[in-house]
Amino acid sequence: MRTDRTALVTLLVLSAAFAAFFVLPFAGLAKRAIEDGKTWELARSGTAQAALWLSVWTSTVTLGPDDRFGTPVAYLLSRARFPGKAIVDAAIDLPIVLPPTVAGVALLTAFGRRGLVGEPIEAWTGQTFAFTTMAVIMAQVLVAAPFYVRAARSGFDSVDRRAEAVAYTLGASKTRTFFRIVLPQVRPAIMAGTVLCWARAMGELGATLIFAGNLEGTTQTMPLAIISAFEGSSLGLAGAIALSVMLLGVALGVLVVFRLVSNQETWQA
Amino acid sequence: MGRATVFFALLVGAALSACCGNGSDGAPGTIDGEITVFAASSLSEAFKEVGAAFEKANPGTEVTFSFAASSALAVQINEGAPADVFASADTAQMKNVVDQGNAEGSAVFTTNTPVVVVPKDGKAVATFADIAKPGIKLVLAGKDVPIGRYAREVLAKASGTGGVSPDFSDRVLANLKSEEANVRAVLAKIQLGEADAGVVYRTDIVAAAGDVRVIEIPAPYNVLAEYSIAVVPGSPNNATAAAFTAFVRSADGQAILEKYGFAAP
Structure with missing residues (x-):
């Protein structure tokens, strides 16, 4: 009994310490944002609005290639056996462990x-990537892809293979089985991966700064606008705080909406 | 006592020792112990050598540096970052810190000159006026970063009476592709060949040995970059901080700065 209680107390104390550490930075941000009278005005400034809009639409566009090309990769990693699979597996996770600045330098090379x-x-087309919105999207696709592929892969891993086998015995083609039996089961994982991917793209800073540059309206996403403000742009520290709160709000909103939607789906299923 | 409790005790102990470490700051008034110098990016190489010379001249001292845009450093110091000395690439950012009571006794200690840099094999820009040609990819530091501000001052002067043309500044800024965080980030974009032209300090070329070419800004349009240095009051190691600023301004310190291309104030 005594040991149980000690364990419980320890658990609670450790959780509380972790929770405090987790909540305090956001509390500090909120306090400063509320105390600073200019937060609302700064959040509505042209720079902030342009950065938010750029972040939202580029992160959404990022989902296109990551979902389209990531799903087959996730499927192959889950089903296929081939030599060097472990290496491919590890390579896909690279952007998660490497600092994004490395991704930026790699993109440049x-x-x-x-x-x-x-x-x-x-030489052929006269087209360059640096300093374009295209470069912003490329950086986001690279750093966010592993989050999608990992989630989708674990979805494919947990598919009920018996249902698939039954579909085959009933004469369904491979393609039909994939779209009618496999994909519906993987959908929640794909949705989760999509949200993670989007969130990672929204937060992308290092690779974008190096590969795409930093110009309002073209390449200055929210994280870049925040660091520029912090480093002394005209928005200043109050601007950095206002933009941070905006970004937090949007990210939190999207995550909550996603939770609600996916919970509803689970109930219906 | 359960194992978890022991673990927890260890954790708390570790956290306490990590958070409240208190390096060897010398006793008040004596010149020893550690100081942290917040210095403009452009001072990176020169100040490392100045720091080594200061440590050699004052055994028992240890100088650590944090190099970034002066504008970023000013924000950090005003937010309470543990700096002992602030060396800014302009007087405007120094004023920001002095006005908030976070630096005192500021003095101009050296000067520098903005130049245009282009990639070594770059053909797009051959003269200063070329940076206004349509299609040029130009990078500058942000408006509040000292070199970014100096660059815009140069453009304004070149658009004034007797300048290149009245719309020169507008045409050049239409070519602006990126506002970088500090002067070295501008230099990197040129070294990589991503941009066709940028504005940095003459002294920065040392850091890009051979990768870039310099195009002089015509003297009538150019500005003088004045660097200022000050002690952060409330520094636990005020005596050493003051000694460091004095060393920077001494003949020894000035000789090192001149070696890196800086000029006496």
Whole structure:
């Protein structure tokens, strides 16, 4: 009994300490935002609005390639056996563990004006990537992809193979079985992966700063606007706080809506 | 006592020792112990050597640096970052800190000159006026970063009477592709060849050895970058901080700065 109680108390104290550590930074942010009279005005400034809009739409566009190309990859990783699979598995997770700045430098060495493919592309088409919104999206696709692929893969891993086998015995084609039997089961995982991917893209800073640059309206997403404000742009520290609160609000809103939607789906199923 | 409790006790102990560490700050009035110098990015190489020379001249001292845009450092100091000395690439950011009572006794200690840099093999920009040509990819530091502000002052002067043309500044800023966080980030974009031209300090070229070419800004349009240094009051190691600023301004300190291309104030 005594040991049980000690364990429980320890559990509670540790959880409380963790919760405090987790909540305090947001509390500090909220306090400053409320005390500073200009928060609302700064949040409505052109710079803030342009950055929020750019962040939201580029993060949403990022989902296109990550979902389209990530789903087959996740399916292959879940089903196929091939030599070197462990290496491919690890490589896909690389953008999670590497600092995004490394991703930015890597993108430059590939798609920069002197990069592996960037140089021939500029020679043929005159098109360069750096300083364009395209570069922002490329950076986000790269750093956010693993979050999608991981989630989708675990979805494929947990598919009930018996239902698939039954579909085959009933004469369904592979394609039909995939879309009618496999995909519906994977949907919640794909949805979760999509939200994670979107959230990661919204928060992307390092790779964008290095690969895409920082210009209002073109490449300055919310995280870049926040760091610019913090580093002394005209918005100043109060601006950095106002933008941070905006970003938090939008991210929280999206996560909550997603939870509500996915819970509803679980009930209906 | 359960194992978890022991673990918890260890955790708390570790947290306490980690959070409240108190390095070897010398006794008040004596020149020893550690100081932290917040200095403009452009001072990176020169100040590292100044710091080493100061440590050598004052055994028992240890100088650590935090290099960033002066504008970023000013924000950090005003937010209570543990700086002992602030060295700004302009007097405006120093004033921001002095006005809030977070720096005192500021003095101009060296000067620098803005220049245009282009990639070594870059053909798009050959003269200062070329940066206004349509299609040029230009990068500058942010408006409040000292070099970004100096660059915009240069453009304003070149658009004034006797300048290149009245719309020069507008045409150049139409080519602006990115506002970088500090002068070294501007330099990196040129070194990589991503941008066609940027404005940095003459002294920065040392850090890009051979990768960039310098195009002089015509003297009538150029500005003088004045660097100022001050002690942060309330520094636990005020004596050493004051000694460091004095060393920077001494003949020894000035000789090192001149070696890196800085000029006496």
